[in-house]
Amino acid sequence: MSHVGYSCLMALDRDHVLRSAAALLTRKSTATMDEVAKAAGISRATLHRHFAGRDALVRALEALGIAECEGAVSRARLDDGPAGEAVRRLVREIQPAAGLLAFLYGESQLWEGDRQNDGWQRLDARIGAVFQRGQRTGEFRIDLTPVWLTEALYGLIASCAWATLDGRVAARDFPTMVAELLLGGAVRREES
Template identity: 50%
Template sequence: MATDRDSVLMAAVGVLCRQPTAALDEIARAAGISRATLHRLFPGRDALVHEVAGLALRRMSAALDAAYIEQGDPVEAVRRLADAVIPDATTAAFLTGESRLFEDSEVTAAWDRMDARVTALFLRGQQSGAFRVELPAAWLSEAFFDLLAGVGWAVQEGRLAARDSTHALVELFLGGALRTSSPS
């Protein structure tokens, strides 16, 4: 029986985002394979982490593409973005929490491309008057991704129902990012 690499990688995401130093045995168990099979697929921990990062980045990038964030009303684009990325909240949690990835120039470049797209969305929203201008667009992007990672951890730990995660992310984020008229 062939082992589906992406399934193994997603099982690794589930373990590593909770416990970055988890033993390979624990990752193999979570994937439903032996440690020997895991080792045949990925020659070591660094290779596994790098492959998990690659899958996470591909999934997040595809979600950005699917959300068409460069188009339409910026607030609605944020809602589409949340809908598109919530299924990958756990991968965002992994990417946010795995500090060794920031030493990898390919991973950093891919993350920077995604971040630039989301930053441009918030800048466009600021220019249209939808988002607060006193909060830098780059920080709004970082805050969005950090909240997404928080949703991933909360769902995984049972503190937030998966069915409520998109609503929770959108409402909490937009509650702080939307521009409101100041009192007279």
């Protein structure tokens, strides 16, 4: 029964296509379906067999981005140890997905509609919780809301991803730049 082999190959291809598309759209967010297909090394017809249309492709990339973030959040074990260290781990774990995140962050199509993926809400909750925890333990200042700190984290990740693509920031400095700037603002300053 070749159907098994079929779906198996399709699944592998699908992931490859998705990652190629992410890499391309990170650099050129207005790339056409044809360019996406060429970047993945397949034809436009096959691309359409994987994703019904451009919208479906973007949605799939959104789902991938959410999944990558959730993986990073889990691996970072945000509930363990000092909140500051947890945030540092999170930034380090999320770096490989930073380009994809930057693309999604700028894809206003995903945010304008009233129906947006619940995954972001779940992520916001998990990430916001670590800031809240840091505030409760007195490690973080309380005059910046967890919601804003979460938003700022996304913003800094996207900014640094773009700066990295332009060569204004070295890729190896990404975790330091993002985490140190964010935490410098979030960590309560030591009393002098």
